[in-house]
Amino acid sequence: MVSLQVREALPSWRASAAEAGAPRPAARHWGGVGAQTLALEARLSAWVGPRFNPMVHSGALATLSFVIALVSGIYVFLFYDVTAPYDSVARLNDNLPGLLMRGLHRYASRAFLLFAVLHALRLVLAGRHRGPRWLAWHTGVFKVLVAWFVGITGYLLVWDQQAYVLTLGLVRLLDSLLIFVQPFALTFLAAETLRANIFFITLFLHLSVPALGAVLLWVHVSRTTRPRLLPTLRLGLVATAAMSALSLLWPALSAPPADLARLPHDAPLDPWYSLGTLAALGLPPLAFGLAGLAALVALLALPWLGRARPPGGAVIDQARCNGCVLCTLDCPYGAITMVPAPPAEAPGRRRVREVALVNPARCVGCAICIGSCTAGGITLGRLSLGTMKERVSELLRGAPAGTLLVMTCRQPWRLPLPPGVRHLELPCVGAINRNLVGHALAAGAAGVLVIACPEDICRYREGATWTWLRAARRRRPSWLPQTAERAAVAEAA
Numbered sequence: 428m429v430s431l432q433v434r435e436a437l438p439s440w441r442a443s444a445a446e447a448g449a450p451r452p453a454a455r456h457w458g459g460v461g462a463q464t465l466a467l468e469a470r471l472s473a474w475v476g477p478r479f480n481p482m483v484h485s486g487a488l489a490t491l492s493f494v495i496a497l498v499s500g501i502y503v504f505l506f507y508d509v510t511a512p513y514d515s516v517a518r519l520n521d522n523l524p525g526l527l528m529r530g531l532h533r534y535a536s537r538a539f540l541l542f543a544v545l546h547a548l549r550l551v552l553a554g555r556h557r558g559p560r561w562l563a564w565h566t567g568v569f570k571v572l573v574a575w576f577v578g579i580t581g582y583l584l585v586w587d588q589q590a591y592v593l594t595l596g597l598v599r600l601l602d603s604l605l606i607f608v609q610p611f612a613l614t615f616l617a618a619e620t621l622r623a624n625i626f627f628i629t630l631f632l633h634l635s636v637p638a639l640g641a642v643l644l645w646v647h648v649s650r651t652t653r654p655r656l657l658p659t660l661r662l663g664l665v666a667t668a669a670m671s672a673l674s675l676l677w678p679a680l681s682a683p684p685a686d687l688a689r690l691p692h693d694a695p696l697d698p699w700y701s702l703g704t705l706a707a708l709g710l711p712p713l714a715f716g717l718a719g720l721a722a723l724v725a726l727l728a729l730p731w732l733g734r735a736r737p738p739g740g741a742v743i744d745q746a747r748c749n750g751c752v753l754c755t756l757d758c759p760y761g762a763i764t765m766v767p768a769p770p771a772e773a774p775g776r777r778r779v780r781e782v783a784l785v786n787p788a789r790c791v792g793c794a795i796c797i798g799s800c801t802a803g804g805i806t807l808g809r810l811s812l813g814t815m816k817e818r819v820s821e822l823l824r825g826a827p828a829g830t831l832l833v834m835t836c837r838q839p840w841r842l843p844l845p846p847g848v849r850h851l852e853l854p855c856v857g858a859i860n861r862n863l864v865g866h867a868l869a870a871g872a873a874g875v876l877v878i879a880c881p882e883d884i885c886r887y888r889e890g891a892t893w894t895w896l897r898a899a900r901r902r903r904p905s906w907l908p909q910t911a912e913r914a915a916v917a918e919a920a
Contacts, residue, residue, distance in 0.1 A: 464552045468884045469919070477883035478659045481542075485549060487658040488666055489542035490644065493574075494657075495667065496535035497637060500581075502528040504634065509626040512586040513684045520678060530674020536578050537699045538670065543571050551729065553886055559650065559760070559789050561730040566647040568726050573640045578700040580633040584626065588694035589701055591685035596705050600712060650789055651888070652761045740790025740807070741797070743783045745769060747804030750779035753903055754796040754805065757857070759888040762789035763796060793887035794858035798897070801904050803862065810854070816866045822849040823870045832872040834859055835919075836880060836890070856880075856916075857890030861897065861906045864914050875914040882918075891918075 472480045481488060506525065508515035519525030547567060550556045556564040583590045648654035657663060682695050696702045710718065740762065743754075748768075755763045765781040785796075794807045803812040823830065831848045836855045844850055849872070853859065856879045867875050877898070879891040896902035898916045906914065 464549065468549075469881050472881055472883055477881065479662050479665070480883060481662075482545065482549060483883040484655070484658040484662055485542045485546035487655050488662075489539050489546055490656050491658055491663055491666060492535045492539040492542060492670075493637075493640065493644075495670065496532055496539060499528045499532040499535065500634075503532055504630075507584070507630065509623045509630060512584055512626055513681065516585050517681055520680065526678050527671060527674050530677075530679045531670055532581075533679040534670045534673050536574070536581070538666075539574055540571065540578075540699055543567070543574065547571075553884075555886060557730050558791050559762075560791060562650060563647050564730050565727055566643045568723075570640055570643045570647065573636060573643065575700065575704075577633060577636050577640070579704060580629050580636075582697065582701060583629050584633060585681050586626070586685050587682040588685055588691040589682045589696055591687075592691055592694045592696070592705065593701055594685075595690075596709070600715065650760055652759055653889075740787035740792065741785045741794070742806050743785055743796075743800075744804035744806075745782040745784070747802045748779065748782040749802050750781050750783075751801060752781075752783070753799040753801070754783050757795055757799040757889070757893055759793070759795065759890075760789050760791055762786050762791075791887065792854060793890060794854045795887060795890050795893060797858045798860050798893065799904065800860065801862075803860070807854070810858070812860050812863060815851070815853070815858075815860075815863050818851060819863065819867045819872075820870050822851060823867070823872055826871060828871075829873045830871065831874050831876060832867050833876045833878060835878045836886070855885070855887045855890035856894045857887065859894060861904050861910075864910050865907055868910060868913055873913070875910070877914070877916045878919050879916055880919055 468480065468482045471482060477483060502524075503516075503519065506515055506519060516529070519529045547556075547564075550564070579593065583593060644656075648656065658666065682691075685691075696705065743763075745768065750765070750768065752765060755765055763783050763785050766784045768779050768782045783796075792807060794810055797805045797807065797810065797812060797815075800812070805811065819832065823832065826849060827847075831845075832851065833844055833848050834851045834853060834856060837852050856877050859877060864875050877894060879894050880886065882891045882895070885891040893902060895916055897904065898906050898914070900906065900908075
């Protein structure tokens with residue numbers, strides 16, 4: 428995390444700033460769940476550090492789990508025999524590499540589901556699944572469905588009692604659809620060659636469908652810039668070591684082999700994949716289909732349910748754009764591109780080759796680009812550098828000497844600020860332009876305090892990071908040197 432330490436030798440208002448700089452979130456909507464979740468993330472980051480916070484890196488940990496499952500699955504595939512599925516898998520446990528790889532394959536598959544669901548819940552509670560982010564949400568839903576399908580086919584390939592129970596449920600569903608001329612269950616009573624062909628087809632699906640998951644992952648991050656596909660190196664090593672330890676301490680074992688002459692009544696079921704699948708397959712076929720379709724439609728419709736951001740996006744006045752490309756570099760969602768500049772309308776105006784243009788289909792309304800624009804030529808609805816200056820002037824008009832102006836982002840919490848301060852709430856603190864800070868000080872504020880979200884839980888990914896870097900004069904447009912002694916950034920705890 429970028430750190431900008433507030434100096435001790437500062438004016439008296441710094442005491443109030445320090446008191447306001449570590450507020451405890453109080454719920455404002457979502458019944459308190461969203462605020463408490465973000466508060467839990469912040470506390471966990473304070474305990475283990477943001478680089479080791481599994482909630483923050485849940486999406487990246489899901490990707491890492493996918494990679495581990497893929498690599499270990501390739502090793503298992505090298506020893507798999509479709510003519511002797513049970514024995515070929517069981518022999519993997521006879522040596523340490525096979526035991527480790529089989530265990531990693533199972534635990535990484537479970538970890539993918541765990542972190543994917545945790546990632547989805549985190550985004551929903553933070554409201555980060557709405558608007559243009561619907562594409563990432565939809566691809567995430569289908570990635571989980573792909574993972575479930577691949578996991579089920581993987582358990583079928585073992586061909587133990589658990590696989591037999593799963594097969595009976597799936598066969599019952601297929602036969603109820605009247606797709607095949609003869610009952611599909613007879614396939615497993617046929618010759619060994621035909622049965623081996625069934626395992627070959629299942630193996631082909633188990634190996635090929637993950638390629639669809641990789642394509643979905645690419646689409647999933649296609650609307651973000653600088654996506655964090657993998658966790659930090661240390662967290663990745665810790666996660667891999669944890670899965671390896673589980674693989675050796677509690678190895679992946681097969682149930683007794685499937686016996687087609689007996690119905691297993693006490694077969695062990697994997698709670699991550701098999702148990703829920705069998706519960707669903709136990710429903711009547713029509714109920715199973717309707718329930719599955721209803722659940723899928725509800726998940727896909729979630730980005731448009733409840734309170735949503737007004738339509739539209741940021742608008743750039745190309746007549747004022749100076750082609751600095753800072754807004755393009757800062758946009759976390761790649762919504763701004765540079766296009767050839769139109770002919771200059773004003774005589775004597777400096778000609779630029781390219782100007783910025785916003786794609787409204789990708790703009791999430793974070794207003795970070797307003798903080799990047801040195802020309803003050805970007806508006807987001809009614810929000811612009813000019814309207815923010817007007818609001819600051821209103822807040823400070825008639826304010827007593829020594830008044831502190833506090834700027835915060837709009838989040839599902841209330842910040843318990845000290846009495847007497849003036850408060851300006853913005854979509855994201857990344858919208859704070861250096862000219863706005865200077866205007867506030869010139870308008871009578873004794874000091875300006877920006878309270879940013881912890882960088883690892885920023886609702887708009889990089890708004891807090893850019894604010895810290897601009898204030899530390901490590902990223903353009905950096906804050907002006909003359910504001911350094913009377914303006915600071917603090918982190919909401």
